[in-house]
Amino acid sequence: MPRSLELVITAVATRLIAVDAATAAGVSRQVLAELVTHFGVHSGFLRHNDHAIHATRLIAEWPPRTVDPPDPLDLVYFADADPLLALAEHLKEPAVFRRDAPEPGHDARATTASTTAYVPLLSGDVTSGVIGLVKAGERDWTAEELNALAAIASLFAQVQARVYAEERLRFLAEHDDLTGLHNRRALMAHLDQRLAPGSPGPVTALFFDLDRLKAVNDYLGHSAGDRFIRVLAERLALASGPSMIARLGGDEFVVVPEAATGRAAAEELAHRLQSVLSRRVPIDGEMVTRTVSIGVAVGMPGQDSTSDLLRHADQAVLTAKNTGGNQVIIYSDAISLESEFRNDIELHLQSVIETGALFLRYLPEVDMRTGKVLATEALVRWQHPTRGLLSPDAFIGVAESINLAGELGRWVLRTACAEFARWRANGVGRDAVLRVNVSSVQLVADGFAESVADVMSEYELPRGSVCLEITESIVVQDIDVTRITLARLHEAGVQVAIDDFGTGYSVLSLLKSLPVDALKIDKSFVRDLGADPGDLAIVRAIIALAEAFGLQLVAEGVETETAAMTLLRHGCHRAQGFLLSRPIAGDQMESLLRRGRVSVDFSGGPA
Known part of the structure; x- marks a missing residue:
């Protein structure tokens, strides 16, 4: 293949590699403009097939036409299509067609005969779309040119599949499978x-x-x-x-x-x-x-x-x-009760660190194939003087509102790292990872990455032994600051996991550009696995996404054997949840790490 064609393919691949659902049409139009110029034709178009309704939809074209809506070429049913366009339904090989009339709607300047190179987008045995390049008058297409267009069509087909998967994941994440209503x-x-x-x-x-x-x-x-x-x-x-x-x-x-x-x-x-x-x-x-x-x-x-x-x-x-x-x-009347509770939390939260009312529990992360303990997540708890044991959901929001979240987060990180270092010094957990949750307030604070690196250095924790967990919503709150902070954490040898993954979709297009090591499937998708096909569809999509980006994948909230077996069957091996272990105290976690594994025969719960 001539060097110039190889350069065209490379340029197209470079443009399409970062495309997502939001940018696909615009980038496709830019690529068509470059192809029209390079091959010396008058116009080009990209169409996708919808075999469910036997129609073809216009995705992008160059040059763009000015048409009052509705555009008759936007959605064309194959039964009503121009004979040449109808061939795109099942076309399998690049083909060149010549006709006496101009290509309908795609080249307003072509008033005489035209030559069209048709190249199919293939997904397995299915023709998922077509690229068309139209030349007013005669044009001879060489085998090398058609082969180059076939390679470019393959790149477009990959984009089409990726965009469809993203849109499908978005739909599944927002709709109820049984009724079609929102979820x-x-x-x-x-x-x-x-x-x-x-x-x-x-x-x-x-x-x-x-x-x-x-x-x-x-x-x-x-x-x-x-x-x-x-x-x-x-x-x-x-x-x-x-x-x-x-x-x-x-x-x-x-x-x-x-x-x-x-x-x-x-x-x-x-x-x-x-x-x-x-x-x-x-x-x-x-x-x-x-x-x-x-x-x-x-x-x-x-x-x-x-x-x-x-x-x-x-x-x-x-x-x-x-x-x-x-x-x-x-x-x-519940509003006043809620207000009373919040005021109570705020009153006692000011001195919670000094009084020693905070403590940690640890939730093991297990390889469900072998029972091996791979990691442990540090979970903060508060023994409230009048309301008993409180989880973070009860007080982190208040802590953020009174500027205590940073101090609480630092306490959790230092305490967890100190205990983890002690276990390692005792000869246990040396191949395990410590996971610590991070709030949005911590992540955007100046010098956060450096402070984490200092704590790891202080306790002599090696690179890769600590993983910080951030939620999807945190990632997109201030993406510029987040990207810089995550890059610095990566340089310091700190792993990063996106927690509660799947509860939103705005982070999907950012995964390729963020130094992320792991995704944690939100427990709301895991809880009813085996009973809710909608949850299974989402979990399978997330598993495929993790595989595509080479990321670790951990399922949260595994509470039933059905959920565990479903995850294993579909390729997700790492998990947390009450079926495997409840949150345990530090000395119990050390003992578990020394033992190295939990029972995963799923015949009566963990040992």
């Missing part, structure tokens, strides 16, 4: 926007919980129960008006009206929807009906958080169910 993660993101300062309010959440759905499942079977759920989802979608509707799992739904909705209007809507959902549904020859309990909570942007609003609605629906069901309950 909890999408609902949380929606409420975060609705409750942001300056947004219109009030914002209302209606929490629906069917009464005694188990009777339907027990009598007619779970398939019938699923069909019943789908019918109710359709009725909610039709009757709710403009709203965000989410299924949280099982028989729980949340409706958030798009318009600002006060208490009275929300209560009226709840009663109307309660009536709609109580109508009979024909299932397998039976007329099935269930009553529904509804909890209503009203929040104000800039004052109430997403978690507050959903918790209040959940508390209201629990009250409805506990008082007999088939009721609408409006949340009223």
Whole structure:
């Protein structure tokens, strides 16, 4: 192949290597412009096939046409397509076509005969699209040129597969598999926007919980129960008006009206929807009906958080169910209780480090194939003087609001590293990794990477023995600072893992440019593995993503043998969770590291 063609392929590969769903169309257009110039043709286009609907969709073209919408070339069904375009449905080899009329719509300047090089995008045996280069008049295409275009088409096919996987992962991460409604993660993101300062309010959440759905499942079977759920989802979608509707799992739904909705209007809507959902549904020859309990909570942007609003609605629906069901309950007094709790936490948090009320527990990370203990995650706990044992969720948010998160984080890191160093000095855990969670406040603080390196040096911990865990949301809060900090941590020999992976998707396009060593699959995807096909689809996509980027993969929240076996079957071996071990004290962790492994026969839990 001539050197010039090799350079074209290399240039295209360089442009396409970093493409994601957001940039694919724009970069594809740039590549087409370069191909049009290099091969001396008048126009070029890239189309993707949708075999489910037997159509071809325009992805990019050069030069761009000016067309009033709708563009007739945007989506073309093969049954209605120009004969030449219809060939793209199953084309397998590059081909050159000559015609007396101009190529339809792709070259407004071509008024005479044209020559078109058609090159298919192939995904296995399936033609997933086509590249077309159009020359007004005659043009001879050499075998070397067509081979070069075939190589470029292969690069476009790889981009197409990568973009599809990213879009599929995004869809699965936001939608419920059974009903097609949004899921909890999408609902949380929606409420975060609705409750942001300056947004219109009030914002209302209606929490629906069917009464005694188990009777339907027990009598007619779970398939019938699923069909019943789908019918109710359709009725909610039709009757709710403009709203965000989410299924949280099982028989729980949340409706958030798009318009600002006060208490009275929300209560009226709840009663109307309660009536709609109580109508009979024909299932397998039976007329099935269930009553529904509804909890209503009203929040104000800039004052109430997403978690507050959903918790209040959940508390209201629990009250409805506990008082007999088939009721609408409006949340009223839990806000003051929550405020009291927060004030209590803030009052005692100021002196928590000095009083010694903080301590660490360790959660082992295990290779489920062998039971070998690979790592341990340091988890901070607080023995509150009146409220008992508190997990970080109860106080880290308060710590951040009063500028104590940095101090707490430093205490956790130093304490964990000191204990880890002691275990290593005693001859145990030398091939294990210590994992420590990092808050957003720590990550963006000046000199953070250097302070971590100093702690590792102080306790003589070797490179690669400490891994810091950051959440997806932290990564994208300040990507420029994050990228610099992670690079410095990498230089210092500190591993980095993205925790709770899969709960968002904005970090996907950043993985290739960040020095990340591991992904941890969020426990919300792992908990119901084996029972929820939507969770399995997401987990499989994350496993494939980790393999593609050469990253370690750890599953969080493994609590059932079914989940463990499902993960193993699909190639995820590293895991944490109560099935393998609960969080344990430091001396117990040292003993476990000395023993080196836990039982993984899954015949009665860990040894």
